[in-house]
Amino acid sequence: MSSTVSTDAVTIMRERHSVRHFDAAHRLSEHEIKELLELAGSAPSSWNLQHWKFVVFTDAAAKAKLLPIACDQKQVVDASATVAVLGDLQANRNAEAVYSPVIRAGLQDAYAGYASERILFSQIEEAYAVDASSPYRRDEAIRNASLAAMQLMLAAKAKGLDSGPMVGFDADAFVRAFHVPPRYIPVLLVAIGRAAKPARPTSRFPVEQTVVWNGFEPEEGDTPG
Template sequence: MSLTTITDFYTIVRERHSIKHYDASHKLSEQEIIELLEIASRAPSAWNLQHWKYLCIHDQSAKEKLLPIAYGQKQVIEASVVVAVLGDLQANLNAEDVFGPDVEAGLLREDVKSGLISQINEAYSETPAYARDEAIRNASLAAMQLMLAAKAKGLATCPMGGFNTDAFIEAFNVPSRYIPVMLITIGKEPAPGRPTSRIPVEKTIIWNSY
């Protein structure tokens, strides 16, 4: 499969469903997973700090370890890969890596870079909840983009919040810098998923103010 095969975007969005059963014989190579995550990482993020890490669980033994942590949900062992999307609680530390290359390329002045880094560090130091909120918010953008990228390649996904985060952190040695945001199963569906309805969009829109 190649990302050069592009399906109409609106079709991708409309036909994406959360799939809970997968063809357990289907495998994804590490390169195919990397291609998906490269597209996911094109998601926007505050200050372009890219508040995400991906813990990719594709060895069968690792999936089996995950199964009880995910409360026995079989899709984690049937899927080709389970991507744990982690939010970065110290994404401010990414600033030099983000802005440094722009300075070297002549796209950003050094004083502007220094000003941006000062703003970022101030935001992270002022409010204790800020780092957590930003980690979850921005990593979730990458998670949605990952699911759409997978659908574009003919793959099925399911976002999962139903897992024991503390047990996950311990079992998979997640550093304290990162917070598990969600698990995303990716694989081949053996049969088309059940379509789901949506509340009419008119009921979800408030124009200008309550």
């Protein structure tokens, strides 16, 4: 596989399909995997806090350990690499590392649109100081890690590879088996490699069925907003 394989963005999006059957003989180098994950990490995130952590499975023994946790989905072991995408419940702790270098460098809009470093950091901390029962941290972790997962799959297709996302796994068992710190939650698995069989054909709703222009019409009995 050439590390420079690419095509236009529209073609990449249209040709990306979820593959279940991978060529077990195909290998990816550490450099190639890192290149894919670097691209995945260029995904957008709230406050640029980068709410993701990638656990990469390439070793046969580690894949075998993951297999029953992933409901025996064989792509876990056959893919060149299986990447567990985790979400960061404490992404506010990334703020200093994210913003201090650009603030020190005096870059334009270093405060991400805020009037000062103090206001920026205090708003981030305020958001993450929510009550423990609030879904905010979990929602943010899942939402932003999912953006990185999608970026990873598009990067794989741009490099001439195939991928398949999986949510059918035991998240609690994953945490126990691979000693995941409480800061992180498993969001999904992404198998990456070379397809041994084409992806199963799927259809998509026409855009007319999925788009609502300028809001929904009020239903009978609704109170006007």
